[in-house]
Amino acid sequence: MGRLTRRYRVRRLRDGDWSERPDTLVVEEPLEIRVGGRAYAVTMRTPGHDFDLASGFLVSEGVVGGTQDIATIRYCTDDSPCARTAATSLQAVATGGARASLPEDGRDHILPPAQPSTETAYNIVEVTLAAGVAPPRPDIERSVYTTSSCGVCGKTALDAVNTTTRWPVAHDATQVRSSTLLALPDLLRAEQRVFSRTGGLHAAGVFAPDGRLLCLREDVGRHNAVDKILGWALQTGRLPLRGHVLQVSGRASFELVQKAVMAGIPMLSAVSAPSSLAVDLAVESGLTLAGFVRGNGMNVYTHPHRVVA
Amino acid sequence: MGRLTRRYRVRRLRDGDWSERPDTLVVEEPLEIRVGGRAYAVTMRTPGHDFDLASGFLVSEGVVGGTQDIATIRYCTDDSPCARTAATSLQAVATGGARASLPEDGRDHILPPAQPSTETAYNIVEVTLAAGVAPPRPDIERSVYTTSSCGVCGKTALDAVNTTTRWPVAHDATQVRSSTLLALPDLLRAEQRVFSRTGGLHAAGVFAPDGRLLCLREDVGRHNAVDKILGWALQTGRLPLRGHVLQVSGRASFELVQKAVMAGIPMLSAVSAPSSLAVDLAVESGLTLAGFVRGNGMNVYTHPHRVVA
Numbered sequence: 225m226g227r228l229t230r231r232y233r234v235r236r237l238r239d240g241d242w243s244e245r246p247d248t249l250v251v252e253e254p255l256e257i258r259v260g261g262r263a264y265a266v267t268m269r270t271p272g273h274d275f276d277l278a279s280g281f282l283v284s285e286g287v288v289g290g291t292q293d294i295a296t297i298r299y300c301t302d303d304s305p306c307a308r309t310a311a312t313s314l315q316a317v318a319t320g321g322a323r324a325s326l327p328e329d330g331r332d333h334i335l336p337p338a339q340p341s342t343e344t345a346y347n348i349v350e351v352t353l354a355a356g357v358a359p360p361r362p363d364i365e366r367s368v369y370t371t372s373s374c375g376v377c378g379k380t381a382l383d384a385v386n387t388t389t390r391w392p393v394a395h396d397a398t399q400v401r402s403s404t405l406l407a408l409p410d411l412l413r414a415e416q417r418v419f420s421r422t423g424g425l426h427a428a429g430v431f432a433p434d435g436r437l438l439c440l441r442e443d444v445g446r447h448n449a450v451d452k453i454l455g456w457a458l459q460t461g462r463l464p465l466r467g468h469v470l471q472v473s474g475r476a477s478f479e480l481v482q483k484a485v486m487a488g489i490p491m492l493s494a495v496s497a498p499s500s501l502a503v504d505l506a507v508e509s510g511l512t513l514a515g516f517v518r519g520n521g522m523n524v525y526t527h528p529h530r531v532v533a
Numbered sequence: 534m535g536r537l538t539r540r541y542r543v544r545r546l547r548d549g550d551w552s553e554r555p556d557t558l559v560v561e562e563p564l565e566i567r568v569g570g571r572a573y574a575v576t577m578r579t580p581g582h583d584f585d586l587a588s589g590f591l592v593s594e595g596v597v598g599g600t601q602d603i604a605t606i607r608y609c610t611d612d613s614p615c616a617r618t619a620a621t622s623l624q625a626v627a628t629g630g631a632r633a634s635l636p637e638d639g640r641d642h643i644l645p646p647a648q649p650s651t652e653t654a655y656n657i658v659e660v661t662l663a664a665g666v667a668p669p670r671p672d673i674e675r676s677v678y679t680t681s682s683c684g685v686c687g688k689t690a691l692d693a694v695n696t697t698t699r700w701p702v703a704h705d706a707t708q709v710r711s712s713t714l715l716a717l718p719d720l721l722r723a724e725q726r727v728f729s730r731t732g733g734l735h736a737a738g739v740f741a742p743d744g745r746l747l748c749l750r751e752d753v754g755r756h757n758a759v760d761k762i763l764g765w766a767l768q769t770g771r772l773p774l775r776g777h778v779l780q781v782s783g784r785a786s787f788e789l790v791q792k793a794v795m796a797g798i799p800m801l802s803a804v805s806a807p808s809s810l811a812v813d814l815a816v817e818s819g820l821t822l823a824g825f826v827r828g829n830g831m832n833v834y835t836h837p838h839r840v841v842a
Binding site for chain 2: 252457475
């Protein structure tokens with residue numbers, strides 16, 4: 225359970241006063257689930273109970289229905305998983321180290337890998353189905369939802385974004401007044417026509433540095449709301465969105481920071497908490513990330529020079 | 534914009550009194566994004582601004598950077614898309630009907646399909662890249678995150694769950710007192726150790742009908758939290774989870790109802806709003822779905838006979 229949270233130093237604004245203080249971030253890391261040596265799914269998750277997550281996902285998908293359907297479940301320890309591409313992960317990969325049958329007591333039975341030499345040692349879970357259990361056939365039975373271009377360790381995910389973006393944000397000289405930033409969530413909410421009727425929608429809005437709302441989109445999926453903003457920007461010839469602020473209604477995940485960076489947006493402001501990987505990507509890409517932006521205060525997690533009094 | 538919300542009749546509890554009244558649901562439907570005739574992504578989204586969503590997703594992924602990179606973007610109108618499998622969707626599909634170049638004004642330019650005969654006519658967007666623009670190579674550059682086993686229309690998604698589950702919930706005779714149900718969110722929150730430190734976690738808990746918490750899991754992804762519950766149940770020999778209630782900290786999407794049904798759970802209770810497709814699946818599968826379960830009240834959307842005074 226040691227990797228559930230991580231301490232991080234933030235600049236905190238409360239009632240007009242700035243201070244520095246430690247904040248606790250929830251950890252977000254990719255987990256690759258392999259079945260019979262083939263990559264079956266990659267999900268961004270909080271580490272812990274990974275065998276539950278992998279086997280529960282297979283229950284969700286109708287692949288297994290009881291412990292008798294699973295022969296073994298274990299962590300993989302490839303030699304250099306960070307260098308692997310998704311293509312090679314689709315081949316059977318020789319694994320060694322951690323290996324655990326499902327224990328009688330039903331608890332995660334995690335053995336340390338023989339060579340826990342890489343940071344991804346605990347980011348790949350390999351499930352071997354029992355004899356006679358049909359493996360999933362993703363090409364036939366299931367649709368796939370593609371997520372951010374990430375590998376199976378955080379570093380790979382960060383590097384992929386920073387080498388792919390056409391419009392690096394690090395040197396964007398935009399500055400926004402803290403009072404302007406504090407007002408964005410209310411401006412966003414005031415324009416959310418559907419949320420007020422259903423309570424069931426995420427929103428994303430892109431603002432000029434003076435607080436002017438340029439475009440708002442709502443969706444059941446927060447990533448969709450942001451993609452709709454990016455598509456609007458593309459279709460109206462506004463890409464890259466340099467000098468703008470992206471405000472989102474909920475939390476800031478890795479995926480949302482990624483989308484901002486890919487569109488050249490230098491500032492992301494979220495009403496709720498950011499994840500560890502969102503902060504990591506913001507640090508490396510040069511994006512200013514603010515969280516808990518509400519009423520009288522906010523936390524600025526990265527590159528606070530863009531937030532001025 | 535006509536499909537953003539849908540009216541639905543619910544049983545409403547407030548301060549001890551039950552009534553029937555209409556509620557407004559946010560619509561959730563699958564959207565398949567095709568690039569060059571190949572299925573590239575399926576996402577559960579709220580209809581509207583679909584061309585923005587598709588093109589913005591391609592910006593997020595680094596595939597396109599401006600309108601010059603896209604030749605055309607249009608809705609597909611396959612003859613019988615509901616019958617298609619994911620396998621066939623990976624082949625180029627002959628399309629007709631809606632076709633629109635990116636317009637000068639940058640707005641969605643939606644032409645009605647020639648034969649808008651199926652409900653999925655607006656659930657597939659086909660993007661043709663401009664000459665010289667490299668298509669995405671999902672097998673090499675990107676990882677895929679597999680989502681619920683859904684097709685490209687809601688009906689397909691519902692049918693897939695109901696024909697796949699090993700443990701249909703329709704005839705589960707469990708009953709839970711409304712006062713017990715009302716107490717679950719606070720019980721869940723009280724046990725959320727990480728949320729209190731970070732504010733950044735979803736939670737899911739499985740409860741006995743008397744309100745006893747059996748297992749709680751937290752994760753940055755709400756689907757992961759539920760999968761961890763299912764995996765715990767599998768590994769402790771508790772599947773199917775007949776006679777239990779699944780409580781989640783946020784909203785109820787199609788995906789969460791699906792996971793409950795796949796594990797044989799007859800009741801799902803959410804602190805916030807359900808989506809249209811979540812309600813549809815609950816109706817068809819026989820699951821009791823409660824939403825806005827907070828303090829003095831709740832809405833019971835489907836199969837209210839399991840909630841007793």
